[in-house]
Amino acid sequence: MSDTTPAQATTPAQVLEVRDVGKTFTVPGKGGRRQLRALDGINLDLRRGETLGLVGESGCGKSTLARTLMMLERPDSGSVRWDGTDPYQLKGNDLLALRRKVQMVFQDPYASLNNRMTAAEIISEPWRTHKDIYPRKRDRAARVRELLHLVGLRPSDEHRSPQEFSGGQRQRLGIARALALNPEVIICDEPVSALDLSVQAQVLNLLNDLQAELDISYIFISHDLSVVRHVADRVAVMYLGRIVETGSTEAVFDHPAHPYTEALMSAAPTLDPATRRERILLSGEVPSPLNPPSGCRFRTRCAHATDICATTVPPTVSDQAEPGHIVECFHPRGRVSLGMPAVA
Numbered sequence: 001m002s003d004t005t006p007a008q009a010t011t012p013a014q015v016l017e018v019r020d021v022g023k024t025f026t027v028p029g030k031g032g033r034r035q036l037r038a039l040d041g042i043n044l045d046l047r048r049g050e051t052l053g054l055v056g057e058s059g060c061g062k063s064t065l066a067r068t069l070m071m072l073e074r075p076d077s078g079s080v081r082w083d084g085t086d087p088y089q090l091k092g093n094d095l096l097a098l099r100r101k102v103q104m105v106f107q108d109p110y111a112s113l114n115n116r117m118t119a120a121e122i123i124s125e126p127w128r129t130h131k132d133i134y135p136r137k138r139d140r141a142a143r144v145r146e147l148l149h150l151v152g153l154r155p156s157d158e159h160r161s162p163q164e165f166s167g168g169q170r171q172r173l174g175i176a177r178a179l180a181l182n183p184e185v186i187i188c189d190e191p192v193s194a195l196d197l198s199v200q201a202q203v204l205n206l207l208n209d210l211q212a213e214l215d216i217s218y219i220f221i222s223h224d225l226s227v228v229r230h231v232a233d234r235v236a237v238m239y240l241g242r243i244v245e246t247g248s249t250e251a252v253f254d255h256p257a258h259p260y261t262e263a264l265m266s267a268a269p270t271l272d273p274a275t276r277r278e279r280i281l282l283s284g285e286v287p288s289p290l291n292p293p294s295g296c297r298f299r300t301r302c303a304h305a306t307d308i309c310a311t312t313v314p315p316t317v318s319d320q321a322e323p324g325h326i327v328e329c330f331h332p333r334g335r336v337s338l339g340m341p342a343v344a
């Protein structure tokens with residue numbers, strides 16, 4: 001989330017700029033077809049070499065956002081710019097070249113890799129579409145072995161199939177496949193949640209090492225707040241199709257400003273007694289995106305909601321705990337609220 005204006009705000013250090021992106025699905029319902037607003041006014045920036053953690057409850061729109069950034073879903077409003085370029089203005093080879101910039105690592109390394117293929121075939125599959133990247137067979141074979149080495153597998157593993165690998169090794173193979181097109185950004189969708197704890201740490205370390213070596217940016221989607229705290233430089237918190245808070249990992253975890261983030265963080269495990277808080281229990285379920293609440297989407301579960309929250313979309317408040325810490329709320333925590341006199 002950002003309060004900067006579009007396009008011109010793109011700096012060389014910024015690889016992705018998302019402005020006011022909306023996505024509505026038409027779904028069948030009892031009384032006819034209904035509109036499901038999965039993304040509503042999403043603003044997001046991603047800088048080169050950083051990890052942006054994306055958190056929020058199931059169904060809040062994380063996967064839809066990831067698919068939109070991967071250009072698998074077309075937003076019905078707003079803009080997505082990769083290195084300042086709108087992918088929907090491109091065609092043919094230009095579009096293909098842009099598509100390389102962003103790749104994905106999936107949650108389940110068992111389901112996402114084809115057991116009938118060898119590791120070498122899996123890694124080289126993207127080159128069938130992107131033919132110009134390694135046109136010579138010899139270069140492809142060498143690059144496969146390089147990529148296996150880069151992710152901590154043995155070059156001789158190229159002939160093995162995914163079912164011969166452990167879960168951690170499979171995820172390493174998934175990462176090698178994502179790296180095959182030399183992307184600038186990798187969207188990691190719950191990349192370690194299917195793995196044992198000890199293996200999780202190894203895969204997270206690998207992602208970290210690759211970032212340092214290749215200057216890749218990650219969008220890291222996870223339910224696991226302790227993992228996000230460990231890997232992310234910045235965090236974006238989603239609720240019912242909107243990003244309600246963004247900021248540095250320290251600001252969002254230690255000084256959450258949105259009542260929703262505050263509740264999420266109060267449930268996150270912490271080793272530091274200074275940051276330990278009383279757990280805030282959220283009442284009720286996430287409302288349906290088929291019928292979202294008016295005004296602030298979180299208000300039906302918010303202990304601090306007042307009348308204005310029901311009638312008006314909350315303002316974006318910048319520089320909450322520090323510069324770049326942004327919250328969308330009438331009553332941000334830890335600060336005098338907007339629109340109303342001070343809140344408890």
Ligand SMILES: Nc1ncnc2c1ncn2[C@@H]1O[C@H](COP(=O)(O)OP(=O)(O)OP(=O)(O)O)[C@@H](O)[C@H]1O
Nearest residue numbers: 025027036038057058059060061062063064065289
């Ligand atoms: N292709 C689709 N057609 C209709 N509705 C969809 C489609 N894809 C997603 N949705 C709906 O959009 C909303 C957001 O879903 P999405 O999968 O993006 O959430 P999520 O935060 O990734 O959830 P999870 O963590 O469970 O994967 C949900 O209400 C979902 O049912």
